[in-house]
Amino acid sequence: MQKSEVQRTAAGSDYWRRLPDLLGQRLFINAFFLWANAAVGALGGFAFWILAARLYTTADVGLAAATLSAVTLLGTVSHLGLGMGLVRYLPGAERRQDLINLAVTIAALVGVGASFVFLFGLPVWSPGLSYLPDNALYSLGFVLFAAATTAATIPMMAFVALRRAGPVLAIGVLGQLLRIALPVLFVSQGAFGIVASGGVAAVMSLALGLLLLSMVQKPYRPGPALNLSSAAVLVPFGMVNHLADLALLAPSLILPLMVVNALGADSGAHFYVGFFLGGLVLMGLQGLSTSLFAEGSHDAGSLERSARHTLAGALVVSVAGAAAMLVAGDKLLLAFGAAYSREATGLLRLLALAAVPASLTYVYLAVQRVRGRIASLLTVSGLVCASSLGLSYFLLPGVGIAGPGIGVLAGQCLGALLCGVDLARGGWRAKSRPAAAVNASPANAGGTDLVPPNGPAPTAVFPAINGNGHRPTVTMLMCTLNEESSLPHVLAQVPAWVDEVLLVDGRSTDRTVEIAERMLPGLRVVYQPGSGKGDALRFGVREATGDVVVTVDADGETDPSQAMSFVEALEQGYDFAKGSRLASGKPRRMPLYRWLGNQILAQTFNLLFATRFTDICSGYNAFRRQAFLRLPLTYDNCEMEQQMLARARKSGMKIVEVSHRSEGRIAGVSKVSALKQGFIDWLVVVKERFRG
DSSP: OOHHHHHHHHHHHHHHHHHHHHHTSHHHHHHHHHHHHHHHHHHHHHHHHHHHHHHSOHHHHHHHHHHHHHHHHHHHHHTTTHHHHHHHHSTTOSOHHHHHHHHHHHHHHHHHHHHHHHHHTHHHHOGGGTTTTTSHHHHHHHHHHHHHHHHHHHHHHHHHHTTOOHHHHHHHHHHHHHHHHSTTTTGGGTHHHHHHHHHHHHHHHHHHHHHHHHHHSTTOOOOOOOOHHHHHHHHHHHHHHHHHHHHHHHHHHHHHHHHHHHHOHHHHHHHHHHHHHHTHHHHHHHHHHHHHHHHHHHOGGGHHHHHHHHHHHHHHHHHHHHHHHHHHHHHHHTTTOHHHHHHHHHHHHHHHHHHHHHHHHHHHHHHHHHHTOHHHHHHHHHHHHHHHHHHHHHHHHHHTTHHHHHHHHHHHHHHHHHHHHHHHTTTTSOOOOOOOOBOSOGGGTTOEESSOOSSSOOOOOSOOTTSSSOOOOEEEEEEESSOTTTHHHHHTTOOTTOSEEEEEEOOOSSSHHHHHHHHOTTOEEEEOSSOSHHHHHHHHHHHOOSSEEEEEETTSSSOGGGHHHHHHHHHTTOSEEEEESSTTSOOTTSOHHHHHHHHHHHHHHHHHHTOOOSOSOOSOEEEEHHHHHTSOOOOOSTTHHHHHHHHHHHTTOOEEEEEOOOOOOSSSOOSSOHHHHHHHHHHHHHHHHHOO
């Protein structure tokens, strides 16, 4: 036997000798209690829904499943990540009592508000649950149950933060026993009897959790608290992690509602039971990920080693669980009835298989939480959510309840692929991101080379713009549609050295063209033949006469006076200077939701195209006109900018990011929906990466 083989054998033997010690570590002890709690929840849920299926009609089970999904969804959304905030801040807090009570108070208040909003909007987003507002008692119960579900997680996460997860199991056991006992008492209430059983159990779990905390964390006493300074620290940290958690949980919370609305209550019942059983292994993975995050927050130095052990355990659990469901899943479903086994077996097996790639994703995300890599956390979880829900939506009408199973499996495989790529590049390690090369031009301070060249920096192709002799001619291109209010401010900032100012107008109905021609007599106006910003940009570049085209927004989002930095970047030998509003942080006037959306888009692009952009949605760009014309661009609307960047990257063009100021739109409102356009842009980025 060779020496290396002997060393590997010895190392393997040593690992198994040390296994009892590893399992005795606090990480695995707490993970065991969280796993046990998940198992109790699974068994309790199994028994609960078997009992409900025997006592209630199929239609009642379907309506109740959708209603409880709504309660859980509201509880999850309203939680605001306060539990994760406690894991981060509770160990070092001087007054732990106040911090716990603050989290419970905020969670309960937000839960009440969210449930009222949900009830008022039922005709829009879930008309199938219209039975709730028809009965005042049902409505009040729904609000109470949603608030209790939101707040009940706070005491449990407080125990996790204190690294004492044992009471979590006690709360789970008593809560499940109570939930199983109640359906018999409420059977006269039909579907809401099932809902009340789960809701009352949530109320009692909250009370028990606070009681146990008062016994363990003395001198803790439950009570309302609302300290704004503490909330200003706790909530923002939790919110970012909450967005990632919400993205991962969204399919399990939204899909039951989607199925009921699309296929009816009977299919909803079959789906919910199959989805519940198929997701059993995921419950264990979630608990393991939470335990790893809590332990890593206390000892970041051992995170890499802990993560590797955790990943090995997660793979064993997920593979074993998937195999068990593949072999015996149909027989488990028979406990609910022959119809459940016949209709939901395919769904159950698909979801069980999804747990295998999910094991990598959950461990990876726990590492990113500890490392504080928010962009990776949000990007991966957002991709898993969007791909799972999007594919499920399209498959549901034609495939039936197995469609969401395919969607979830595909989403988890995509997430694991992205995590695996990052881990292969050293994603376990705690290392600072390497600094990007900075352009030599002083005017481009803050511009970073996103495609670092091999060897020396690119040789300058053009002489400096203020030098002697030939220099590149520059066209400044603006696309307009009813911008008479902002255009005077924008045109006043156009530098005198620009050779051509070209305005591509989408046939404005206000005084846009009149004002432009009056302010800049030498300005040239052309009218786009089609519609949309992408169409206007393509047409404008074809009409431009300059060697270099600089694009600016007519709404004031970009400042034309900064164009020198972009042109000088091209003088350094780059083909494309990409503007960034976010290289120096969040702009003062940019709403938080837009900033988060831009982060998700940029990090998705970075993961897929191996770049380091901070902003891929800025309209401030500069490029060589002939290089642009060689790109096969097809989109007519704003997403053409993402397609342009993706195809420029794939074609081998040298790209540099240039930081610029952004004060937001000067007047009026945007002509596109930020949420809708953001989702379209994200889809374009993904499609362009895998397009041949």
